[in-house]
Amino acid sequence: MDFSYTEVQQMLQDQVQKFVQKSYDFDSRNTIVASEKGFSAEHWQLFAELGWLAVPFTEEDGGLGGSAVDLMVIMEEFGKANLVEPYLATAVLSGSLIAQLAEGDTKEALLGGIIGGETQFSCAYAEPGSRFNLAAVSCSASASGDQITITGKKTTVENAPNADKLVVIARESGDRFDASGISAFLVDADAAGVSMRSYPTVDGKRAAEVSFDHVVVPASARLGAAGAALPALQNAVDRATLAVSAEAVGALEALLHKTVEYSKTRKQFGTAIGTFQALQHRMADMFVQCQLARSIVIMAAMSLDSSDSDQEKTRSVSAAKSRVGKAIKLVGQEAIQIHGGIGMTEELDVGHLFKRVTALDLLFGDEEFHLQRFASL
Amino acid sequence: MNADFTPEELAFQQEVREFLASEFPADLKNKVDNNIRLTKDDMVRWQKILYQKGWAAPSWPEEYGGTGWTATQRHIFATEMGVYGAPEPIPFGMKMVAPVIMAYGSEEQKQRFLPDILASNVWWCQGYSEPNAGSDLASLKTSAVRDGDHYVVNGSKTWNTLGQYADWIFCLVRTDNTAKKQEGISFLLIDMNTPGITVKPIVLLDGFAEVNEVFFDDVRVPAENLIGEENKGWTYAKVLLTHERTNIAGVPRSKRKLDSLKRLAAETEDGFGKTMADNPSLQQRIAEMEIELQALEYSELRTLAALSVGKAPGPESSILKIVGTELAQSMDEMFLELSGYSSLPFVPEQFEGDFEGERLGPGSTNAAALTYFNNRKLSIFGGSNEIQRNIICKAVLGL
Numbered sequence: 001m002d003f004s005y006t007e008v009q010q011m012l013q014d015q016v017q018k019f020v021q022k023s024y025d026f027d028s029r030n031t032i033v034a035s036e037k038g039f040s041a042e043h044w045q046l047f048a049e050l051g052w053l054a055v056p057f058t059e060e061d062g063g064l065g066g067s068a069v070d071l072m073v074i075m076e077e078f079g080k081a082n083l084v085e086p087y088l089a090t091a092v093l094s095g096s097l098i099a100q101l102a103e104g105d106t107k108e109a110l111l112g113g114i115i116g117g118e119t120q121f122s123c124a125y126a127e128p129g130s131r132f133n134l135a136a137v138s139c140s141a142s143a144s145g146d147q148i149t150i151t152g153k154k155t156t157v158e159n160a161p162n163a164d165k166l167v168v169i170a171r172e173s174g175d176r177f178d179a180s181g182i183s184a185f186l187v188d189a190d191a192a193g194v195s196m197r198s199y200p201t202v203d204g205k206r207a208a209e210v211s212f213d214h215v216v217v218p219a220s221a222r223l224g225a226a227g228a229a230l231p232a233l234q235n236a237v238d239r240a241t242l243a244v245s246a247e248a249v250g251a252l253e254a255l256l257h258k259t260v261e262y263s264k265t266r267k268q269f270g271t272a273i274g275t276f277q278a279l280q281h282r283m284a285d286m287f288v289q290c291q292l293a294r295s296i297v298i299m300a301a302m303s304l305d306s307s308d309s310d311q312e313k314t315r316s317v318s319a320a321k322s323r324v325g326k327a328i329k330l331v332g333q334e335a336i337q338i339h340g341g342i343g344m345t346e347e348l349d350v351g352h353l354f355k356r357v358t359a360l361d362l363l364f365g366d367e368e369f370h371l372q373r374f375a376s377l
Numbered sequence: 378m379n380a381d382f383t384p385e386e387l388a389f390q391q392e393v394r395e396f397l398a399s400e401f402p403a404d405l406k407n408k409v410d411n412n413i414r415l416t417k418d419d420m421v422r423w424q425k426i427l428y429q430k431g432w433a434a435p436s437w438p439e440e441y442g443g444t445g446w447t448a449t450q451r452h453i454f455a456t457e458m459g460v461y462g463a464p465e466p467i468p469f470g471m472k473m474v475a476p477v478i479m480a481y482g483s484e485e486q487k488q489r490f491l492p493d494i495l496a497s498n499v500w501w502c503q504g505y506s507e508p509n510a511g512s513d514l515a516s517l518k519t520s521a522v523r524d525g526d527h528y529v530v531n532g533s534k535t536w537n538t539l540g541q542y543a544d545w546i547f548c549l550v551r552t553d554n555t556a557k558k559q560e561g562i563s564f565l566l567i568d569m570n571t572p573g574i575t576v577k578p579i580v581l582l583d584g585f586a587e588v589n590e591v592f593f594d595d596v597r598v599p600a601e602n603l604i605g606e607e608n609k610g611w612t613y614a615k616v617l618l619t620h621e622r623t624n625i626a627g628v629p630r631s632k633r634k635l636d637s638l639k640r641l642a643a644e645t646e647d648g649f650g651k652t653m654a655d656n657p658s659l660q661q662r663i664a665e666m667e668i669e670l671q672a673l674e675y676s677e678l679r680t681l682a683a684l685s686v687g688k689a690p691g692p693e694s695s696i697l698k699i700v701g702t703e704l705a706q707s708m709d710e711m712f713l714e715l716s717g718y719s720s721l722p723f724v725p726e727q728f729e730g731d732f733e734g735e736r737l738g739p740g741s742t743n744a745a746a747l748t749y750f751n752n753r754k755l756s757i758f759g760g761s762n763e764i765q766r767n768i769i770c771k772a773v774l775g776l
Contacts, residue, residue, distance in 0.1 A: 128739075131717055133648030156718040177650060199722040199737075202746045207721065209737070268513035278763065329710065336753045340511055340761065341536050344754050346580040355582060355750060358713070359721060366714055368658060 003298065008064070009073045015050055016077035019043075024081050026349040029204075032084060037162055038206040039085045048117025053091050056239070061099050061111050068239065068304035072246040072297060079250025082349070082356050084204050086122075089159035090114055092243050094121035094167045096236035101184055101224030110165075110186070122163035122189070124154035124210050125233065132365040134169075134233050135179050139212065141170035148222065150185060150193075150215040160208035161198035163189045168212065172227050184229040186221045187212075203359035204352060235310070238317045241364040242304060245297045245317075245324045248360045251353050252293060252327060255335040256286045258350050262339055279338060286331045293327040296320045311377055318365075318374040325367030328357045380678060382449070389450055393457040400426055401463045409462035412744040414585070414728055417500070417542040424466045424497035433495055434471055441479060441487070442495045448685035452678075459629020467539065470494040470501035474547040477564060477613050481605035490545075490566070504534040504548035504567070504591060505614070511536075512764050514549070515558045515611060519593060521550035521565055523600065528552075528565060530573075530596040536758065540576050540589040543569050549614055552607050564610035566602040573597070581754075583747035584725045625694055625759075626677045626701035631670050634708045638663060641715050641740070653715055666708060673700050692772040695765040702755035702762060709749045716742035723747075 005013065023043065032040050047053050055070050057063020064070060071092070078087060091114055098110045098121075113119030130136035139152025150170050160166065166187045174181030187194065193215035196208040224232060260283055263274030273279055296319055303316035332354045336343035343350050361367065382390065405419055427433040435451045437443030446454065458465060475494050478486055493499040510517040519532025530550060540546065546567050553561030567574070573596035578586035605613060642654040642663065653659055680693045713720055719742035727736045728744060737743045756762040770776040 126718055128719075129646040129648070131646060131648030136648045156721050197737075199724050201721045202723045202750075203721070209722075267509075268511060268516070270513075278766075333706075333753065337756060337762075340757055341506070341754075344581050344751075344757065346582065346584070351582045351750075354753075355746075358746065358749070362714075362717055362721070366717070368656075368714065372658070 005073065009070055012052070012055070012070065012074050013077055016052070016074060016081075019046070019050075020077070020081040020083075024083065026352075029082060029084065029352075033200070033204045038200060038204075039162065043085055045117050047085070047087070048115065052087075053117055054115045056091050056095050057099055057111060057115065061107070062115055063111075066099075068242055068301040069298075071239070071243055072301040075243045075246035076250035076253075079247035079252075079356075080254045082204070082251060082254075082353055086120065086159040086162065086205070088240060088243055088247075089123065089163075090119075090121045093123045093236055093240045094165075096239050097123060097167050097184055097229075097232060098223065100232040100235060101229060102186075103224075106220075113164075119165060120159060120163045121165050121167060122157055122159040123167045123169070123236075124157045124160065125169040125237075126155050126157070127153060128155050132369045133177070134237060135177055135182065135230055137169055137171040137182050138176055139168070139170045141172050141183055141185060143172060143219065143226070146219050148185065148217050148219060150187065150212045150217065152212050154210045154212075156201075156207050157196075157210045158201075158205060158207045160189070160196055160210050161206045165189060166194070166210070167223070169229065169233060170212075174227070179230050181227045182230045182233070183226050184223040184233065185217055186223060187215060187217055191215050191217070201359065203356040231310075234314065237364055238314055239304065241317050241321050242297070242300050244360050244363050245293075245300065245320045248324050248328055248357050249290070249294050249297050251357045251360070252290050252331045255331055255350065255353050255357070256283070256290050258353075259283060259286065259335045259338050262350075266340075273338075282334055282338070286334050289327040289331050293324045296323045315374055315377040318370040318377070321365060322367045322370035322374060325361045325370065328361045329367075332357045380675070382453070386449055386453060390453050390457065393454055394461075396430065396432075397457060397461045397463055400430070401461065402426075406462065408730060409464070412728055412741040412748075413730055413732075415464065416730060417539075419730075420464060420467065421497050421500070423464065427466065428496050433466060433497065434475070436472060437475065437495070438479065441475075441491055448681050452681050456629045459627075460632050462633060466497065467500065469503050469538070469543075469547075470497075470499065473503060473617060474501055474566070477547070477604060477617055480616065481564070481609075481613050485601070486566075486604065499544045500539075500542050502537055502540040502543035502546050502569075502591075504537060504546045506536045507533060508535050508590075512761055515562070517549055517551060517562065519548065519550050520554075521552050521563060521598070523552075524597075526600050527597040528600060528603070530565070530567065530593040530598055532593050534591045534593075535579070535588070537576075537589045537591045538587060540569070540591055541578065541586070545569060546591065549610050552610075556608065559611040561608055562610040562614075563607050564604040564613050565598060566604065567593075567596065567598050571596050571598065582750035584723070585751075587751075626673055626697035627705050628670065628674045628677055628701070631673075631701070631705055631708060634705065634712070635663075635667060635670060637741075638666075638708060638711055638715070641712065641742070644740070645715050645717075662711065666704065666711070669700070669704050673697070673704060676700070692768050695760075695768045695773075698759060699762050699765050702759075705755055706752055709745075709752045713745040713749045716745035719743055720745035720749075 054063040055074050058066040095114050102110055141148050141150045166189055168185045168187050171181050172183050193213040195211045198208040201207050264272050266273050300316040300320035303313050335350055336354055339350055342348050408415055434442055435444045435446055435454055439445040478490055507517050521528040521530045546569055548565050548567055549562050550565050551561050552563040573594040575592040577590045579588045580586045643652055645653040647653050677697055722737050724737055726732050
């Protein structure tokens, strides 16, 4: 039994920490968030050079190995820094779908674009009313000869405003909630019939409501077999769920650390508030939550890398996401409370971390959803 | 033991309901029902309608323009207003500085300030907290030094709510540096237009500058703006802080929120063909909230009953503050949960009255995260919930 990092994982962690120390302090992040694109193309190129964009992919696919533990390590560091660059949307979610469903030269070119830092992707899967059910797909794709016409609406599509290409989940057959009949398509973001209402998100990223109005793509735009994309989507979303759980672990550790440091310096009634036993115990509880969250994410990452069945893997991911969700609320709310008034301001980094973990709690299913899914599997 | 309203009280309740239905402006009702921010003009307009009715200041003595209602009637009024969504007048003038002026001010000060507060001609804000004086308010340092007919004020106040709208500020200032800290504080009224005052907005987590830092740089304040005696300001403020405060439990707001939660659950698809209201776990959690709200409401009624037979307000207000705020926060948390992805877009302009585009919804779900973030303040301000627990320990449990 060994829970220590491999050499590669240690190197990844060190690299990200050095990068963050040098180039991603709070002011730098604020500048990026306020910029037109909302992420730094320069940093993205650096990520490519350092091989970080290759982490989610197997060696056969030109990646670093594709282990979930590797992914966990890098995401945790991104979480500590509250990184806004669209690693999740492009490299993890879209990347995973492409890796599973695309083939041959198409696959090589697409993944090359991701790993090389040249192409931005966004995965449009969630719809108004679908909540967290990946199979709830109304967006339709009707094939006719060599063409497929896509019509429908997708919501809160992360990174859509900056995407070159969209991976679009649409239904070719079956009823709204049927598991079969769902396909994945590669669509140029600027294709005729694609329209977006773009916005920043409450946690500092970018997304859009995306409408497809009779968007015509060639049959070759379909990734994988017709109507059979759901298992791959489930797989990709499970990996993305693990990734955001790890990101949350990092962010919660940053929140804990900042809260403890603040309590040592903030004086009221003639003493540092960190000397009040009531607050000390609450910070100890925050620490316990952070550690449990970390442990369950490790469990889930190891499960994803193991020979567990798909069902066991999905169940592990739900264990992690629900437990991390609980920790997010406890640690996040305490961090703001112990900071008092200044925790409520935009001026301090703590509030921004709180907003990010709050969004992470919702992404790919909240605590309630994952508890139910865990119980049902 | 009896919690029923008398026939007279029921008739009064009906009167209030009818008044609200006909006099709360339709455009403002539309705003409060759709999470659109009320402007300063909106709030003043409504406050003046209340004033015309004679209902602007239910907690004031009749001699100053109060309504002469019983404690139960005041409770009924506050409940109906809250459940309807009609805002109470901003408290800083009506409920905070006015009682201090009535209790400790001179006749001249009463005549000078009270009518304008009652008629909402003047907007007041509060100057208490400082960057280094939050929970430990008595350690405040903003100084007021007597110079002839004036006090010269230097320092800064923070967490000043809506000071950007204010005409006057009431401040706790230090007039004696040598005494024990509580015994060197005075209560001073300051015109916000006085030279040397700078208001700097503080943007909160929802993107709106609800509070400010207010800087005083050699601000000359006429000595006749001192309330009562020098160095007695802490006593005056303390009386205010422990004085009866209606709505500290926020029961009407929470009732309104609970109703909107149930509606939202019924309107939110669960993604599997049903709604979130069909979810047994959610049903149970909503039931728990409803029960907690009932426990809170009856706790408030017990306090009210004691007050109406002349008992002094006590540390019970701490229970109401703790539970009221934490329950409200848990409702905001559930509203966020139900809103799901709809809460993530950050388009705050759509909650301002002048927005002309298409609102992202559905309903108020896009406000869910912003409301959740903003209401973390409930357990922090007004005497933090930690301080409230200290009060229970000291004043009730004798620890």
